[in-house]
Amino acid sequence: GKPFHPSGNFQEKSPFWCLDGLSEENVRGVMARSVCAKSAFELWGHGHTHSELRTSLLNYPSENMSPFMHKDSTYRINVYTFNKTLEFVDRIKRIDALEYLSFEGAVSLKSPQHIFCLLEDYGTDPNDIPEHPNYIYFGRWIADGQRELIRSHSVKNRHFIGNTSMDAGLSFIMANHAKVNENDVVFDPFVGTGSLLVACSHFRAYVCGTDIDYNTIHGRGRSSRTNQKWRGPDENIRANLRQYGTEEMYLDVMVSDASKPVWREAALFDAIITDPPYGIRESTRRTGSHKDVTRPPDGIYLESHVPVSQAYHLSDIFTDLLNFSAHHLVMGGRLVYWLPVYRPEYREETVPLHPCLRLVSNCEQTLSSHTSRRLITMEKIKKPEEIDSLAPLADPRFSPYQGHNAFREKYFSGLNKRCREGGQQTERKSHWRHLSPVREQSPNIQTKRQHV
Numbered sequence: 001g002k003p004f005h006p007s008g009n010f011q012e013k014s015p016f017w018c019l020d021g022l023s024e025e026n027v028r029g030v031m032a033r034s035v036c037a038k039s040a041f042e043l044w045g046h047g048h049t050h051s052e053l054r055t056s057l058l059n060y061p062s063e064n065m066s067p068f069m070h071k072d073s074t075y076r077i078n079v080y081t082f083n084k085t086l087e088f089v090d091r092i093k094r095i096d097a098l099e100y101l102s103f104e105g106a107v108s109l110k111s112p113q114h115i116f117c118l119l120e121d122y123g124t125d126p127n128d129i130p131e132h133p134n135y136i137y138f139g140r141w142i143a144d145g146q147r148e149l150i151r152s153h154s155v156k157n158r159h160f161i162g163n164t165s166m167d168a169g170l171s172f173i174m175a176n177h178a179k180v181n182e183n184d185v186v187f188d189p190f191v192g193t194g195s196l197l198v199a200c201s202h203f204r205a206y207v208c209g210t211d212i213d214y215n216t217i218h219g220r221g222r223s224s225r226t227n228q229k230w231r232g233p234d235e236n237i238r239a240n241l242r243q244y245g246t247e248e249m250y251l252d253v254m255v256s257d258a259s260k261p262v263w264r265e266a267a268l269f270d271a272i273i274t275d276p277p278y279g280i281r282e283s284t285r286r287t288g289s290h291k292d293v294t295r296p297p298d299g300i301y302l303e304s305h306v307p308v309s310q311a312y313h314l315s316d317i318f319t320d321l322l323n324f325s326a327h328h329l330v331m332g333g334r335l336v337y338w339l340p341v342y343r344p345e346y347r348e349e350t351v352p353l354h355p356c357l358r359l360v361s362n363c364e365q366t367l368s369s370h371t372s373r374r375l376i377t378m379e380k381i382k383k384p385e386e387i388d389s390l391a392p393l394a395d396p397r398f399s400p401y402q403g404h405n406a407f408r409e410k411y412f413s414g415l416n417k418r419c420r421e422g423g424q425q426t427e428r429k430s431h432w433r434h435l436s437p438v439r440e441q442s443p444n445i446q447t448k449r450q451h452v
């Protein structure tokens, strides 16, 4: 919630960002959540050369330095380089060259009270590493980010996974965009194997979800691991949370179709965070017969439990998701989801909007030269009963999202091309296998659903 200001020569692509306006406490708060930031420092000096750095450091107010340099303190200096590895002797030389700083305390390599860092930036091109750094920074270390979570929660070592399990880093980023906090209630309507719930439960939120797939919710059926044919006992979302010590945050998951309103009309969730199906690796389905083509007006639930499935168009998925969020998020609660886009046709105006939700951010993850998905974050600013019923008609962006057709078409034409060029039949087959349930329902799966 604290605004901060990038410095004058701020470059988004640079691995080093200088930010003004944050207290040390703010910085600790950010770093306690960020899986993108590596470390944060209080900047004492900087420059293009070591001589510029020296001038800059000697100009830094001594009253800001002295609390960390007095004779009763212990300290250590680290040297970090970006895009170059320095020999040990060169690191020592760098540290020795800082003798103009009046450290009065004792060096402690194992448990220093204060850690200082010299950071050298050698650019971002590994094929063009300059001899001397492009820029140098020196500062007092404040905190590390949470990048370790990416390793500790890697899906490679997760108990229960599926073909579309969301990677740990992105799941934590989504939880952060949703501002998930302790004791929040978070819902994922397309929960799959629950990767997003795992990340949210790490931040002590209570989590729940739905998925149309009986096997996924009940942890049955074919395993997604190469060396295992069937899922083993206790391969389910609850067991995933147990693996990370957050089982007490598990509310429940259930088999349910996201296109059908099964929840009572109330603001139930602090955040809705999801990765809807794109029909690429998993089917987009909803319950209903093929004759059932007319959609009921929003908010009106027809008593029509029809336990066969039909294609669930992506445009409807996003319209339903935004409507659902407008009705079931608490005020100020956030919706965070992925939107597939065909890059050549993408325009910011194609991102679906809703009069009750404010678009907070829109970030791209490139998948190929022509396809990407965008992480969309929205915040509830109005109750549905407060909006003018004609507003959705006035703005074309309130109408269903259309960008997915080109996305799917391009994804598959790219895939077929790669298969032709590389003869990778297996890749192609496996993709079509995940798609096939959309078109041909296996009768016994339908039977199972009838009982749900």
Ligand SMILES: C[S@@+](CC[C@H](N)C(=O)[O-])C[C@H]1O[C@@H](n2cnc3c(N)ncnc32)[C@H](O)[C@@H]1O
Residues within 6 Å of the ligand: 162, 164, 165, 166, 189, 190, 191, 192, 193, 194, 195, 196, 210, 211, 212, 213, 216, 256, 257, 258, 259, 274, 275, 276, 277, 278, 282, 283, 284, 285, 286, 287, 312
């Ligand atoms: C991209 S996956 C979600 C993966 C999930 N984030 C995970 O980490 O495993 C989309 C999920 O949506 C489910 N799905 C498809 N159509 C659905 C519908 N109409 N209602 C609810 N879930 C649906 C699929 O079964 C699939 O598990």
